[in-house]
Amino acid sequence: MRFLINGQPVEVDVDMRTSLLDLLRDHLNLHGSKKGCNQGACGACTVLADGERILSCLALAVQYxxxxxxxxxxxxxxxQMHPLQRAFIEHDGFQCGYCTPGQICSAIGMAAEAKRGMPSHMTRDLGAEFITLDRHEVRERMSGNICRCGAYNGIVNAISEVFVEAE
Amino acid sequence: MSLKSAAMKLMQKAIEHAPDSMMPGGKPDPLITRKHGIVGAPVTRIDGPLKVKGAAPFAAEFEAEGLLYTAVAFSTIAKGRITSLDTSAAEKAPGVRLVMTHKNAPKLKPTPMFNTQPKAAGPSDLPIMQDDSIHWNGEPIAVVLADTQEQADYAKSLISATYKEEPAVIDFDAAMKNAHEPKTILGEPPTINEGDAEAALSAAPNLVDKTYTTPRHNHNPIELHGVTLFWEDGELYVHDSSQTVAQSAWTLAEVFGLDEKKVHIWSPYVGGGFGSKTLWQHHVLAAAASKMADRPVRLVLSREGVYRTVGGRTTTQQRVAIGADADGRFQSLIHTGVAAMTEHNDCPEQFTFPARHLYATKSFLIGQKVADMDMLANTFMRAPGESIGTFALESAIDELAEQIGIDPIELRARNEPESDPTTGKQFSSRNLIKAYRDGAERFGWNSRSAKPAARRDGEWLVGMGCATGTYPYYRMPGGKARLTVSKDGFVTAEFAAHEMGMGTATTQTQVVAERMGVAQQCVQINYGSSDLAGVFLAGGSSQSASIGASIHAAHTALVEQLIKLAGSKSPLHGLDADDVESRDGGLHTKKDPSHGESYAAILRRAGKDELSVEESAPPPMELQHWSMHSFSAIFAEVGVNTITCETRVRRLLGSFDCGRILNPKTATSQFRGGMIMGIGLALMEETIWDSRKGRIMNPSLAEYHVPVHMDVPEIDVMWTDIPDPHTPLGARGIGEIGITGVGAAIANAIYNACGKRIRELPITLDKLM
Structure with a gap:
């Protein structure tokens, strides 16, 4: 099968049942994407597919x-580290660091969704061309990424610094 | 009383009455008074860059030549025997290298159970895959090794088992009928009876007497429990996710009949633990299967597998009764109850501990029992006992305050004890009421209406509540550290401790830099390996104190050797270790800081590249001499929706009295993390138990609800920062106290919001309808 991962073409022979997450972790030595539940409940495996955030544990590699x-x-x-990576360090947006890659990828995808005008439960104006993120929007939209250490305040602070315009 | 226990009692009395100066911490740590150093500075995590790049290697991310993947099959009955176990199809499935069951598993020695020996880490004393008996619903019955994870998972699905069921105790209500006192509750007496508490209760003009129930909980660290391990020349090498590296290595060595030096556990990064990343059956099964297959093995439990084989917090039923005079002074305090446990472990969920130390009262009845059930061994989960014990106790205090008609903070202040109410010992440091006053002011407590359901915001009823949190100070025996100073002035500190996100790597770098008087950049910390010095437990909020005392001891030994090494040409010649202090990269006399010599100069003159010492911390006798505890005042503001009955935490503040804070940045995160788990405990977390089958019904993150971003407001955290004069650096552990008190503060706020008193966790919307 042929993949395009982080700008690099990759050819690899894997079982049809392999998830995108297992492809990355077990076959391509890319361990940054994490496995926390393997059923789409925790968000630790979040990666970007054509810029959109997806749960790689629920994605069959063959389809990607x-x-x-x-x-x-x-x-x-x-x-250089992405500004969001630097902000996570500065705002202490993690403790154990296991959910962190998923939080960061998810936030990047989330910011793009808001820019495209994709509404959330917290959005007042459903017809807006693009959504201005505030802390409520960020918390709502990031709720698919669980942090059991409870670094949520730091995560929201980091995302706000990079993606939320001054209120 | 046996001779041994009589001798121990005598020893304990001697320690209690010994002069303070003879105790560890009797002479305050000189670093407590050193201001403007790096200890106490908000240093950013040193492992941050690796973690945000996803480059920190966790246990399941190590490669090995010929690595096999694992799937584990679990029993579907709670008790009985396996009558047939058909693995033939699985064995023939593609890629399968081994199917291990009780029929072919290697003979293993018994697992030494936690608390029975100094380094024992076994979750229970049950044999692991040694016969056809089943002890809980979810016990591993087969292990499949295959070339890929997909092949292993598929082959596992082909295994079929039949059982002969035996009567099992799987209903907590039934089990409680046979509840009994354990020998001790973590070394403390299960029962304390002072005066006639029941009579005093009946005679009191004000009283509450209520029952509180708390469910099972699971830790749910996001990193799944897993190992990558291999055997080489008869030695076992394990990449683990562990909060007990030295204990796990020793225990695995016992199980496999090896010298403990032949088991090596590495665990520098741990994706969350909260009490669960100790030794469980999967370690033993993976090592046994790897030995049989003669191949390296990776075993990562599925999320369901974690629920089936890694224990959680047990369920409890508690009674709290308080009798008070007209002024609110306690005449009687009763905290009794039962926790579910098994006959094969010793983890009684010490929910009566807070009541032993928090309030002055004329009479006491403390009584804690366990009810034996046929279930997976329960274990320690963040603030075992104190988390749910404070829910019951501090809810009752709130009920009593309303009845008497005084502010709940004032009621607590009136019953603040002079010395420890059950032991009579002096507190090492206790500033709970200051924490309350400071917290109340910041939170705006005086704007609370004492009358419930008095404040409305649209469709929300809004209320405030507060509660006390507390957690003991622990320092574990076995602490030891190696300190090495090199001729270029660099310092390396090594100890078998753990970093699960608490900030250990960062704060201990600060501690070593301060202790050695060198810049943070000159310090390297090595940890997370059983091959390093000492025995540490990343549990009981004990690790910082245990490391701190070990480094202190190693530093004292290093200074003595440096003075010796310095020789007659050194300005340090003839001085004692007590005359000098470490600062500016060397040793200087206390009287005249300009008088001294750098480490580099001492080593260079002696022609040495480095000097290294390993030293043990003194036994933690201070724990028996003083009453040592941390405290907190938790404030919550909640909204209860009048239409849906959902509860939302709007504001949460923790005001902590935990001694000196070593790093305000990482400490803030740790306090908040504990408090967020407290939100979960209060409002949503429950491991749902099928009382007919003894099976956990929600073994997944989809159905076991933990707080997510939207559940968590900005959490305010503050602290007294009053150093404890009797601990290393004046600090007490902070890992667990964050969760304590939060359950009650939220329950009390819910009552204040809507007038409904819920005594059964979690407080879900159905209970508020």
């Missing part, structure tokens, strides 16, 4: 051939 997959290993820009 030719799509542009970006994992935590691929979000740095020119060898």
């Amino acid at each position: 051939q030719g799509r542009e997959i970006t994992t935590i290993e691929g979000i740095a820009e020119d060898g």
Whole structure:
């Protein structure tokens, strides 16, 4: 099967039953995407497919051939950490660090959704062309990413610094 | 009384009455008074860059040549025997290398159970896959090894088992009828009876007497429990996710009949633990299967597998009764109840501990029993006992305050004890009422209406509540550290401790830098391996104190050796270790800081590249000499929806009295994390138990609800920062206290919001209808 992962073409022979997450972790040595439940409940496996956030544990690898997959290993820009990665460190947006890659990938995808005008339960104006994120929007939209250590305040602070315009 | 226990009692009395100066911590740690150092600074996590890049390697992420993947099959009955176990189809399935069951598993020695020996870590004393008997619903019955995870999972689905069921005790109500006193509750007496508490209760003009129930909980760290392990030349190497590396290594060595030095556990990164990342059956099964197959093995439990084979917090039924005079002074305090446990473990969920230390009262009745059930061994989960014990006790205090008609903070202040109410010992440091006053002011407590259902915001009823949290100070025996100073002035500290996100790597770098008087950049910490010095438990909020005392001891030994090594040409010549202190990269006399010599200069003159010492911390006798506890005042504001009856936490504040805070940044996160788990305990968390089958019915993160982003408001955290004069650096552990008190604060706020008093956790919307 042929994949495009973090800008690199990859050819690999895997079982048809392999999830995108297991492809990354068990076959491509990309361990940044994490397995927390393997059933789409925790968000630790979140990656970007053509810029949209998906749960890679619920995605069959075979269906993602030719799509542009970006994992935590691929979000740095020119060898520099993504601003959100730096903000997570500064705002102490993690403790054990296991859900962190999923939180960061999810937040990047979430910001793009808001920009496209995709509403959430917290959105007042459903017809808006794009959504201005505030802390409520961020919390609602990030609720699929569980952090059991409870770094939520730091995570929201980090995301707000990078993606929320000054209120 | 046996001779041994009489001798122990005598020893304990001697420690209690010994002069303070003879105790560890009797002479305050000199670093307590050193201000403006790096201890206490909000240093950013040193492992941050690795973690945000997803580059920190966790246990299931190590590669090995010829690695096999694992799937585990579980029993579907609670008690009985396996009558048939058909593995033939599984064995023939593609990629399968081994199917291990009780029929072919290697003979293993018994697992030494936690608390029975200094390094024992076994979850129970049950044999692991040694015969056809079943002890709980979900016990592993077969292990499949295959070339890929998909092959292992498929082959597992082909295994079929039949059983002969035996009568099992799986209903808590039935089990409680045979509840009995355990020998001890973690070394403390299960029962304390002072005065006639029942008579005093009946005679009191004000009284509450209520029953509270709490469900099972699961830790649910996001990293699944797993190992990557291999055997080489008769030695076992384990990449683990562990909060007990030294204890697990020793215990595995016992099970496999090896010298303990032949088991090596590495666990530098742990994806959350909360009490669950100890030793469980999957470690033994993976090691046994790897030995049989002669291949490296990765075993990662599925999320369901974690629920089936890694224990959680047990269920309890508690009675709290308080009798008070007209002024609110306690005449009687009763906290009794039952926790479910098994006959094969010793983890009694010490929910009566808070009542032993929080309030002055004329009479006491403390009594804690266990009810034996046929279930997976329960275990320690964040603040075992104190988390749910404070829910019951602090709910009752709130009920009593309303009845008497005084503010609940004032009621607590009136019953603040001078010394420990059950032991009579002096507190090492206790500033609970200050924590309350400070917290109340910041929270705006005086705007609360004492009358329930008095404040409305649209369709929401809004209320405030508060509660006390508390957790003991522990320092575990076995602490030891190695300190090495090199001729370029760098310092390495090594100890077999753990980093599960508490900030250990960062705060201990600060501690070593301060202790050695060097810059943070000159310190390297090595931890998370059983091959390193000492025995540490990342539990009981004990690790920082245990490491702190070990480094202190190693530092003292290192200073003595450095002075010796410095020789007659050194300005340090002729001085004692007591005359000097570590600062500015070397040793300097206390009287004249300009008089001294750098570590580098000492080593260079002696022609040495480095000097290294390993030293043990003194036994933790201070725990028997003083009453040592942390405290908190938790404030909650909730909204209860008048239409849906949902509860939302609108504001939460924790005001903590935990000694000196080593790193305000990581400490804030740890306090908040505990409080968020407290939100879960109050409102949503429950491991649902089928009393007909003894099976957990919601073994997944989809059906076991933990707080998510939207459940969590911005949480305010503050602390007294008053150092404890009797602990290393003046600090007490902070890992667990965050969860304590939160359940009651939220329950009390719900009552204040809508007038409904719920005494059964979790407080879900159906209970508020």
